[in-house]
Amino acid sequence: MAKPVPRESLVPGVDAGLARRLLGEMLLIRRFEEKAAEAYTLGKIGGFLHLYIGEEAVAVGATSVLRPDDFAISAYREHGHCLAKGADPRRMMAELYGRRDGLSKGKGGSMHLFDRSVNFLGGHAIVGSHLPVAAGVGFAIKYQGGDQVVVCYFGDGAVPQGEFHESMNLVALWKLPVVYLCENNRYAMGTSTERALAQTEIWKFGQTYGIPSERVDGMDVLAVREAVGRAVARARAASTPALIEADTYRFRGHSMRDPAGAVYRTREEVEREKQRDPIVLFRARVLAAGLLAEDDVRAIEKDVSDRIDEAVAFADASPEPPAEWLFTDIYTDISTEA
Amino acid sequence: MAVLTYREALNLALREEMRRDPRVFVIGEEVGLYEGAYKVTQGLLKEFGAQRVVDTPIAESGFTGVGIGAAMVGLRPVVEMMTFNFALVAVDQIVNTAAKIHYMSGGQYRVPLVIRGPGGPAAQLGAQHSQSMESYFYHVPGLKVVRPTTPMDAKGLLKAAIRDDNPVIFIESETLYNVKGEVPEDPEFLIPLGRAIVRREGTDVTLVAYMGMMYRAMEVAEELAPEGISIELVDPRTLRPMDAETIIGSVRKTHRAVVVEAGAGFAGMGSEIASFITERAFDDLDAPVERVTGANAPMPYARNLERLKTPSKEKIAAAVRRVCGTNGG
Numbered sequence: 001m002a003k004p005v006p007r008e009s010l011v012p013g014v015d016a017g018l019a020r021r022l023l024g025e026m027l028l029i030r031r032f033e034e035k036a037a038e039a040y041t042l043g044k045i046g047g048f049l050h051l052y053i054g055e056e057a058v059a060v061g062a063t064s065v066l067r068p069d070d071f072a073i074s075a076y077r078e079h080g081h082c083l084a085k086g087a088d089p090r091r092m093m094a095e096l097y098g099r100r101d102g103l104s105k106g107k108g109g110s111m112h113l114f115d116r117s118v119n120f121l122g123g124h125a126i127v128g129s130h131l132p133v134a135a136g137v138g139f140a141i142k143y144q145g146g147d148q149v150v151v152c153y154f155g156d157g158a159v160p161q162g163e164f165h166e167s168m169n170l171v172a173l174w175k176l177p178v179v180y181l182c183e184n185n186r187y188a189m190g191t192s193t194e195r196a197l198a199q200t201e202i203w204k205f206g207q208t209y210g211i212p213s214e215r216v217d218g219m220d221v222l223a224v225r226e227a228v229g230r231a232v233a234r235a236r237a238a239s240t241p242a243l244i245e246a247d248t249y250r251f252r253g254h255s256m257r258d259p260a261g262a263v264y265r266t267r268e269e270v271e272r273e274k275q276r277d278p279i280v281l282f283r284a285r286v287l288a289a290g291l292l293a294e295d296d297v298r299a300i301e302k303d304v305s306d307r308i309d310e311a312v313a314f315a316d317a318s319p320e321p322p323a324e325w326l327f328t329d330i331y332t333d334i335s336t337e338a
Numbered sequence: 339m340a341v342l343t344y345r346e347a348l349n350l351a352l353r354e355e356m357r358r359d360p361r362v363f364v365i366g367e368e369v370g371l372y373e374g375a376y377k378v379t380q381g382l383l384k385e386f387g388a389q390r391v392v393d394t395p396i397a398e399s400g401f402t403g404v405g406i407g408a409a410m411v412g413l414r415p416v417v418e419m420m421t422f423n424f425a426l427v428a429v430d431q432i433v434n435t436a437a438k439i440h441y442m443s444g445g446q447y448r449v450p451l452v453i454r455g456p457g458g459p460a461a462q463l464g465a466q467h468s469q470s471m472e473s474y475f476y477h478v479p480g481l482k483v484v485r486p487t488t489p490m491d492a493k494g495l496l497k498a499a500i501r502d503d504n505p506v507i508f509i510e511s512e513t514l515y516n517v518k519g520e521v522p523e524d525p526e527f528l529i530p531l532g533r534a535i536v537r538r539e540g541t542d543v544t545l546v547a548y549m550g551m552m553y554r555a556m557e558v559a560e561e562l563a564p565e566g567i568s569i570e571l572v573d574p575r576t577l578r579p580m581d582a583e584t585i586i587g588s589v590r591k592t593h594r595a596v597v598v599e600a601g602a603g604f605a606g607m608g609s610e611i612a613s614f615i616t617e618r619a620f621d622d623l624d625a626p627v628e629r630v631t632g633a634n635a636p637m638p639y640a641r642n643l644e645r646l647k648t649p650s651k652e653k654i655a656a657a658v659r660r661v662c663g664t665n666g667g
């Protein structure tokens with residue numbers, strides 16, 4: 001008989017409540033994305049749709065150490081970050097559907113989710129562009145004497161962009177409470193990091209700028225939680241920026257227009273990476289540790305799929321935005337064509 | 339009223355707004371210790387300290403993004419572009435982020451941001467440092483674009499821009515910084531964005547111009563008066579939103595219009611103004627609308643060629659005579 005593994009070492013510092021929350025949130029993102037993919041196939045969602053499937057541990061682990069008044073900002077593969085920050089999946093799905101009850105009244109879409117009520121600052125689809133914006137949020141926090149932090153998610157594809165380097169320099173120079181969290185899923189569309197970066201160990205760029213930097217297993221929600229927790233604590237206490245490189249992988253293609261993601265990577269690679277599925281791994285760990293029972297997990301799964309079904313029903317029922325809204329929200333004070 | 343230079347008027351506007359509202363801060367290259375490449379921010383570091391007068395490295399995209407992020411969460415940044423030519427390095431931040439956040443967020447986030455600095459023709463600075471930059475920005479829904487001609491406008495419009503909740507592109511002029519004029523001392527003196535001004539009343543032709551071209555147009559108006567041509571001068575002041583009403587109102591009175599602009603004419607501001615006059619006041623027109631624009635060429639260095647690039651008084655006067663039918667024809 002195998003020696004029983006000491007439970008503590010499987011999930012250090014995690015109680016049943018936290019285990020339920022982390023697993024539940026990762027599952028919520030996974031189901032949300034699966035339903036979004038379905039809706040896209042049915043023509044209910046248009047444009048570009050970038051799924052977060054496979055990367056859930058990054059958003060959930062990172063957000064688990066944030067306070068509600070902390071900020072998060074992301075690129076266009078941001079459904080997971082927005083959900084984790086606490087946005088209502090119904091209003092998110094309605095946004096993807098382009099409906100009036102969407103977070104942005106249907107005017108933003110999948111790539112431009114914003115939710116001010118949970119301090120989620122978007123949803124930015126020009127690669128690299130939101131990194132300086134995150135620095136500005138950090139600047140404002142410091143200017144106002146607050147102790148919030150901002151977590152800025154971005155892909156490996158933003159690293160060769162100038163704004164990554166400008167931002168690293170500025171937050172280091174001015175000591176701003178920004179945690180830059182690079183989701184290195186090894187590809188920017190079809191370009192692997194080897195084909196894009198002279199230095200593929202992204203965390204090392206932080207060292208150049210004197211920013212505390214580290215690499216973390218992005219498939220391990222607890223490891224992400226710890227690394228981001230350390231960075232957030234430093235940022236809160238001493239306004240110290242951080243660069244964290246999360247080693248992760250997207251299981252689907254770049255977007256729904258690249259469904260298989262098969263031209264630029266091998267099937268074997270994808271299958272191998274799927275063995276690192278963050279949800280499967282974490283579920284196994286909490287079950288083995290006896291933190292949750294099979295029944296608990298089933299109950300979480302049921303609850304998650306009910307919430308997502310509700311989100312889809314809500315989006316389906318929401319009307320299209322009225323024609324007048326074409327001209328509202330362009331300016332704060334002019335609501336006609338100007 | 340005090341008599342101030344255009345530069346002093348801008349400086350006063352910044353000071354007054356920074357005194358009034360602790361959320362207002364200035365950020366850009368050389369704005370602090372160096373006191374501004376054109377000295378517009380002179381003395382601000384001393385009065386407000388380094389937290390509110392922020393010197394940046396040369397990273398236009400980076401510090402413009404910083405301004406946007408700070409504005410989204412409650413501050414009111416004034417970003418200085420050393421000259422607007424360098425704003426092209428930040429054009430993605432301005433066009434894709436600043437101008438779009440309010441719309442893309444369905445009105446949840448605001449970007450109360452001013453981006454200011456000199457632009458337009460300068461003195462022998464060549465193709466990269468001497469350009470009319472407004473056309474790159476007024477095309478964009480979500481941006482307001484201001485071009486203040488006089489010291490009074492510089493003060494009143496900059497203060498209004500700082501109090502505006504939208505991103506405002508505020509383009510000054512190197513060649514106007516030393517121009518003197520009367521400026522109200524009242525710290526509540528504001529000029530609302532989106533309102534044109536009739537600088538001179540006249541009956542025969544409406545001449546629309548701003549910045550250096552307005553000063554040139556004023557001279558033309560004086561010079562043609564003895565010939566019996568009465569010119570009405572209209573300065574839009576804000577290019578977006580454009581006060582078309584005031585321009586149309588003037589044209590309905592004079593029945594003729596000439597639009598002057600320093601920038602290259604192709605798809606320029608003159609095209610836009612001429613087209614809305616034609617669309618909305620065609621029946622009032624006694625002559626086709628004329629445009630007098632900068633040549634469709636980069637700005638050359640050589641003094642003689644440089645003179646040919648921007649509209650001369652002679653060209654403006656000739657256009658006025660043509661629409662008034664007094665050029666011997």
Ligand SMILES: Cc1ncc(C[n+]2csc(CCOP(=O)(O)OP(=O)(O)O)c2C)c(N)n1
Pocket residue numbers: 077125126127128154155156157158185187188189254
């Ligand atoms: C400035 C810019 N250039 C190109 C694109 C087109 N584009 C969209 S996503 C993408 C790849 C980005 O990859 P990465 O940052 O690694 O994020 P991931 O998709 O892997 O999450 C590209 C090139 C863009 N949106 N913005």
Ligand SMILES: [Mg+2]
Pocket residue numbers: 155156157183184185186187188189
């Ligand atoms: Mg990537």
